[in-house]
Amino acid sequence: MSAGTNSIDVDLARRERPALADMTYLNTGTSGIVAEPIVDALLENTRFAERHGHRGYEPQKEKIEASREVLATFLGADADEIGFAINATEAVNWVASSFRFQPDDEVLISLAEHPSMNLPWSYQQDRGRVRLRWFEVSHDPAETLQNIQDGITSRTRMIALSHVERHHGVRVPAAEICALARSAGLVVLLDGAQSIGQFSVDFHALDVDFYAANCHKWLCGPNGTGVFYCRRDRLHLLDQAHVGPGSNETWDRIGGVVLTSKADRFEYGTRSFGVAATIGDTVRAFEAIGPAAIEARLQALAAGIRRRIAERNWHLTSPPDWERGSALVSFTIPEVDGRELTKELQASAGTWLSSNTGDGVRFSPHFYNTEEEIDRAFQNIERLAAGG
Numbered sequence: 001m002s003a004g005t006n007s008i009d010v011d012l013a014r015r016e017r018p019a020l021a022d023m024t025y026l027n028t029g030t031s032g033i034v035a036e037p038i039v040d041a042l043l044e045n046t047r048f049a050e051r052h053g054h055r056g057y058e059p060q061k062e063k064i065e066a067s068r069e070v071l072a073t074f075l076g077a078d079a080d081e082i083g084f085a086i087n088a089t090e091a092v093n094w095v096a097s098s099f100r101f102q103p104d105d106e107v108l109i110s111l112a113e114h115p116s117m118n119l120p121w122s123y124q125q126d127r128g129r130v131r132l133r134w135f136e137v138s139h140d141p142a143e144t145l146q147n148i149q150d151g152i153t154s155r156t157r158m159i160a161l162s163h164v165e166r167h168h169g170v171r172v173p174a175a176e177i178c179a180l181a182r183s184a185g186l187v188v189l190l191d192g193a194q195s196i197g198q199f200s201v202d203f204h205a206l207d208v209d210f211y212a213a214n215c216h217k218w219l220c221g222p223n224g225t226g227v228f229y230c231r232r233d234r235l236h237l238l239d240q241a242h243v244g245p246g247s248n249e250t251w252d253r254i255g256g257v258v259l260t261s262k263a264d265r266f267e268y269g270t271r272s273f274g275v276a277a278t279i280g281d282t283v284r285a286f287e288a289i290g291p292a293a294i295e296a297r298l299q300a301l302a303a304g305i306r307r308r309i310a311e312r313n314w315h316l317t318s319p320p321d322w323e324r325g326s327a328l329v330s331f332t333i334p335e336v337d338g339r340e341l342t343k344e345l346q347a348s349a350g351t352w353l354s355s356n357t358g359d360g361v362r363f364s365p366h367f368y369n370t371e372e373e374i375d376r377a378f379q380n381i382e383r384l385a386a387g388g
Contacts, residue, residue: 007293013368024351024373024380029166029194029328029364032220041281042222046274060273067280068264071215074283076202077229083263084276085226088193089116091212094228094266095189096120098238101130101157108151110161112137112170116212117160117191131155137165139319141173148177158187163201164194167357168318169302169328169364171195178207187234193217196227197286198326199295209234218366221282224275230263244268294367298327301365301374305329308378317360330362336385349380 014020016035025033034042045063049056064084072079085091097120109121111134124130133156135147148159159181164171174190181188187209195201197218203211211229215221230238240247243257246268250258259265286294299322309316309331317332319325332338338355345351354362361381365374 008289008297008367010368010370013289014370017368020368022350024349024377026363026365026369026373026377027352027354028217028220028366029169029362030217030354031223032197032217032366033368034216034220034222035285038221038278038282038285042274042278045277046272049273049277056273060277063277063280064273067277067283070280070283071227074287075196075227075229076204078232080262080264081203081229081232083228083230083266084271084279085212085228085266086224087116087216087226088191088212088214089120089226091226091228092117092189092191093120094240095210095212095230095238096124097241099130099158100237100239104131104155105157106131106133106153106155107158107160108133108135108148108156109159110135110137110165112165112167113160113162114166114191114193116193117162121160130157137161137170137172139170139324141176141324144172145176145180148180152184152186156184156186158189160189160191162191162194164192164198164326164328166194166328167360167362168330169194169326169362170319171199171324171326174208175206178209181209182207187237192227194326194328197294198298200291203229203231215279215282219282219286220366222275222278224272225279225282228263228266232261235261235263240265242268289367297367298365301369301371302327302329302363304371305363305365305374308374312378312382317356327366328362328364330356330360332356332358332360333381333385341381341384344384345377345380349384351377351380353377 017033049060068079068082072082107121107130109132121132125132133151135151138144163174178188189210190208192211192213196213209231213227215225216223247259247265248257249260306316306329315332317330338359338361342353342355356362
């Protein structure tokens with residue numbers, strides 16, 4: 001592994017995640033393991049918020065705004081472009097339910113999406129608000145771009161897809177997609193649930209319009225820490241479906257509701273102050289380890305997984321390299337049902353992987369995983385695949 005990779009204290013990372021002592025966990029693509037200092041921060045923030053009632057509102061709101069600043073800087077955005085959702089699904093819904101569509105407008109969406117993208121958009125289609133068109137995501141970035149280009153019609157208003165596809169870890173050419181959309185007068189919604197924390201993501205550099213993500217996977221934050229990005233000059237395109245205290249700049253019986261000009265207008269009403277306040281702790285802890293070192297380690301671990309798959313002559317269904325792929329690495333074994341295999345791995349071997357489309361199996365290691373764990377997982381897979 002590279003020098004950058006070796007700068008990570010993996011032993012410390014594992015001590016801070018004691019549950020790793022009694023399981024082989026290689027499933028960060030579903031949920032990351034939260035370090036004990038972040039758990040402590042979450043509990044402290046939650047205790048303060050719940051114990052102090054109204055007295056605790058302002059101190060926690062100050063922490064939440066500090067978290068917003070930290071996260072915005074980390075993601076190459078301005079703080080007023082960031083909203084805190086419960087999860088990426090909620091952030092997608094904020095866009096899908098609020099975008100100002102006209103009759104017969106179309107959204108071009110990939111065929112490789114998570115239900116978090118599919119269900120909100122399908123529901124809007126069911127309601128007659130929009131029509132959906134579909135395109136294939138390819139391991140070849142140029143082919144993906146061409147598929148998008150071929151799918152655009154005179155009625156297309158938006159392109160919606162994942163920055164990293166969840167099953168096989170395909171990394172799409174996000175900047176090029178955003179540039180293509182701009183040239184065609186369209187906007188882009190990216191689902192970054194599998195990207196933030198794997199590699200550097202800069203919203204302004206991407207020139208993306210909307211971005212939905214979370215902190216509970218690759219950033220190893222608590223559940224309930226969703227991320228919503230809306231480029232400042234795109235907020236007027238959202239005719240917000242629901243509002244409440246916090247959404248409004250002003251309100252009176254004559255003038256009605258005047259919404260704020262910031263993305264946090266979706267955070268209306270009383271919310272879980274302790275959870276949102278912990279986002280800053282999560283990002284600072286991640287930055288202290290070193291995003292570049294984490295990416296280098298993920299790249300090395302993913303390469304090792306692909307090598308082990310090749311040695312066994314199993315079929316790799318993920319891209320063969322880091323630049324087009326990610327730390328989500330998938331494969332199939334002839335005549336083996338991946339869903340049944342992963343269930344048995346959990347039940348009999350304490351090994352946590354994810355099943356995949358078809359009969360596949362997905363690894364998604366993080367910086368706190370070891371080569372020994374990966375070897376052990378492959379040994380258990382071979383044993384169970386052989387009927388052991």
